[in-house]
Amino acid sequence: MNNQNMKTIFSGIQPSGDLTIGNYFGAIKNWLKLKDEYNCFFCIVDLHAITVKQEPKKLREKILEVLAIYLACGIDPNKSNLFIQSHVSTHAELSWILNCYTYMGELSRMTQYKEKSLKVGESIPVGLFTYPILMASDILLYNTDLVPVGSDQKQHLELARDIAERFNSLYSETFKIPEPYIVQNSSRIMSLQNPLKKMSKSDENENSYLKIMDDENSIKRKISRSITDSMGVISYNDDQPGIKNLINILISITGETPKEVEERFEGKGYGELKKELTSLLIDELSPIQKQVNEFMKNKDYLEEVYTKGKETAYIVSNKILRKVKRKIGFI
Ligand code: ATP
Ligand code: LTN
Numbered sequence: 282m283n284n285q286n287m288k289t290i291f292s293g294i295q296p297s298g299d300l301t302i303g304n305y306f307g308a309i310k311n312w313l314k315l316k317d318e319y320n321c322f323f324c325i326v327d328l329h330a331i332t333v334k335q336e337p338k339k340l341r342e343k344i345l346e347v348l349a350i351y352l353a354c355g356i357d358p359n360k361s362n363l364f365i366q367s368h369v370s371t372h373a374e375l376s377w378i379l380n381c382y383t384y385m386g387e388l389s390r391m392t393q394y395k396e397k398s399l400k401v402g403e404s405i406p407v408g409l410f411t412y413p414i415l416m417a418s419d420i421l422l423y424n425t426d427l428v429p430v431g432s433d434q435k436q437h438l439e440l441a442r443d444i445a446e447r448f449n450s451l452y453s454e455t456f457k458i459p460e461p462y463i464v465q466n467s468s469r470i471m472s473l474q475n476p477l478k479k480m481s482k483s484d485e486n487e488n489s490y491l492k493i494m495d496d497e498n499s500i501k502r503k504i505s506r507s508i509t510d511s512m513g514v515i516s517y518n519d520d521q522p523g524i525k526n527l528i529n530i531l532i533s534i535t536g537e538t539p540k541e542v543e544e545r546f547e548g549k550g551y552g553e554l555k556k557e558l559t560s561l562l563i564d565e566l567s568p569i570q571k572q573v574n575e576f577m578k579n580k581d582y583l584e585e586v587y588t589k590g591k592e593t594a595y596i597v598s599n600k601i602l603r604k605v606k607r608k609i610g611f612i
Contacts, residue, residue, distance in 0.1 A: 293324035307431030321361035353572035364590030417441035432468035
């Protein structure tokens with residue numbers, strides 16, 4: 282499972298709600314493209330999820346569902362390492378250490394922190410602020426070469442690189458400097474209700490996001506209600522952000538260029554675009570949903586997968602953690 286000659290990728294999704302097509306097109310689909318060429322670590326980042334309030338029963342269910350989704354999308358646990366972040370103690374340990382090498386100013390600039398802290402009112406958990414340090418630790422613990430994520434995570438990745446470079450220059454070469462892997466059109470799937478905002482699983486308006494597990498009727502309803510404009514032309518440009526978003530989702534499935542879609546839909550109305558997109562989404566998602574439901578019935582199998590994942594992840598990450606501790610001067 283760990284081939285010395287292959288480069289490594291690391292990525293993760295928070296079990297903080299129902300996964301959306303933003304997670305699917307922005308992250309998981311790109312993992313699938315890379316999975317055979319790299320040593321892969323795909324993590325369910327539950328430590329990250331508790332930076333906002335979670336209900337224990339729901340969190341427990343969602344952690345397993347995210348694992349079931351990884352498997353249902355075609356990630357083979359015999360080839361990739363699938364594990365749950367809180368099972369591998371090295372993540373929290375390195376995170377503390379790197380807390381001491383990260384500056385308040387750097388964290389205050391993070392857009393995700395600014396946005397999320399506005400939503401939680403006056404009592405902002407410190408974890409929400411230090412969240413990018415935990416993410417840096419996830420990545421740096423595996424000598425990661427490449428991190429496939431949506432473009433909302435670019436800033437966090439740059440911080441991870443800065444922290445790694447700082448540590449390396451203080452103590453000599455320790456961490457590998459990771460590169461982002463962000464695919465243009467799918468890197469930012471927007472809200473169906475406000476196409477200027479990222480689609481997010483924690484949005485309060487259910488109609489703004491499409492879940493991977495949404496049934497046919499919900500897909501139909503949400504796409505047909507999605508916000509467009511009054512221009513009436515199917516054109517890929519920033520003045521029509523709603524249509525641009527629908528085209529981006531469509532081409533994430535068909536592999537067309539925006540221009541090809543514009544040409545195909547010349548003279549046609551928004552209704553036709555929405556109809557085709559709806560049926561493509563149903564075809565794409567329903568086989569995955571069936572598989573997720575099967576995996577969720579087999580909790581023993583899920584346990585087998587995450588237990589094996591945890592063991593490998595610990596062995597690999599503890600090597601780096603020990604090196605870090607030695608360099609700092611711990612005994
Ligand atoms: P939350 O809403 O709880 O903050 P989220 O759905 O925004 O969560 P994460 O679980 O933090 O996302 O993200 C997992 C991966 O999915 C990341 O790589 C992220 O960049 C990607 N991603 C999330 N939302 C989108 C989106 N709308 N478009 C493209 N990629 C996305
Ligand atoms: N912060 C990420 C989730 C995440 C992650 C990671 C992604 C946590 N650790 C390591 C890639 C690599 C997010 O999508 N909000």
